[in-house]
């Protein structure tokens with residue numbers, strides 16, 4: 001459930017008409033609803049309340065806006081981060097360092113050092129060489145790095161190939177059959193406090209079965225590691241729950257997810273950790289955009305909006321469906337293609353879709369845009385970097401300024417030797 005609803009024939013974000021935001025901020029702009037973010041954060045927590053004190057780390061890659069992180073921090077979430085930049089954001093939002101987990105295959109020594117300096121809670125190691133490096137950085141600082149080993153369970157998550165992470169051929173984690181030996185070698189290193197394992201098999205998952213299959217394998221691995229004498233106290237089960245993009249979409253609920261985990265992990269006796277991303281912000285955000293014009297075409301007309309693939313990359317990258325709606329629907333429908341102004345065919349949001357009938361100057365939204373939306377935006381075609389707005393009841397604030405092409409141009413220089 002979200003708070004982007006029609007009231008008296010026009011779309012509101014909570015108690016603010018989207019038209020007002022367009023007038024004051026311009027378009028395109030991402031609009032987030034605080035009430036929806038908080039609701040989703042609580043629904044996820046409630047779904048896991050069947051577990052004993054789970055650790056919740058918001059995968060901030062889904063939406064790293066500082067104001068959004070502040071809301072997540074207030075809701076008691078820590079952060080799953082995958083870069084030094086994300087770590088600084090989590091800290092800037094007031095998330096306690098001990099609640100930060102550092103994931104990712106390419107952590108640099110500088111990032112490791114900074115994480116250790118700040119005493120972050122955990123590093124999820126993705127390979128043996130990375131573990132050796134982390135132990136050596138920690139040893140040089142006179143520290144022990146708290147860590148888990150990320151396991152690649154070779155499970156097909158049944159999602160888009162570009163966001164599947166748990167198949168043997170994916171770059172993530174160590175192969176499950178090699179894990180006991182690698183764990184044994186890393187656990188013995190000075191500077192390393194290897195205390196458990198981590199798994200994350202992919203994103204936008206529509207079924208619990210692949211997750212359950214992966215977790216069952218992890219349970220067996222934990223038992224093996226214990227019988228080899230290792231002290232396993234932490235297991236990180238990642239994120240991945242998918243979200244509905246249109247009416248009628250069926251996705252597992254956090255309560256069903258929690259019940260499955262309670263069943264699978266009942267004998268594990270570990271601190272369970274979670275890294276939910278998309279689930280919380282996706283339907284708490286829309287991309288507000290204006291129709292530039294409707295271009296007649298041979299098969300269907302093209303609705304050309306002022307948002308493009310540089311603002312919302314998901315349709316172009318993953319063929320993702322984002323529901324499209326008029327801010328003031330006139331009750332009529334049309335069949336159209338929807339595209340942005342960027343000069344490539346990939347800049348198409350929908351083909352032959354039945355949508356609210358719109359014409360030049362109308363305001364519209366793409367739904368389910370609060371996750372992996374603004375954070376993946378670029379300035380391709382020298383377009384502005386999109387603005388972000390947070391609504392709270394009847395008030396709103398710009399939480400990320402639009403960055404105009406002039407500002408970006410100002411950071412570029414022509415070397416002397418090209419001008420002389």
Ligand code: LLP
Nearest residue numbers: 059103200203204239240275276277278372
């Ligand atoms: N933990 C790890 C280690 C991850 O790699 C990810 C996402 C998550 C947690 C959070 O997963 P979520 O709950 O959001 O599914 N840009 C793509 C999604 C990439 C996800 C990458 N990893 C998209 O727009 O669909």
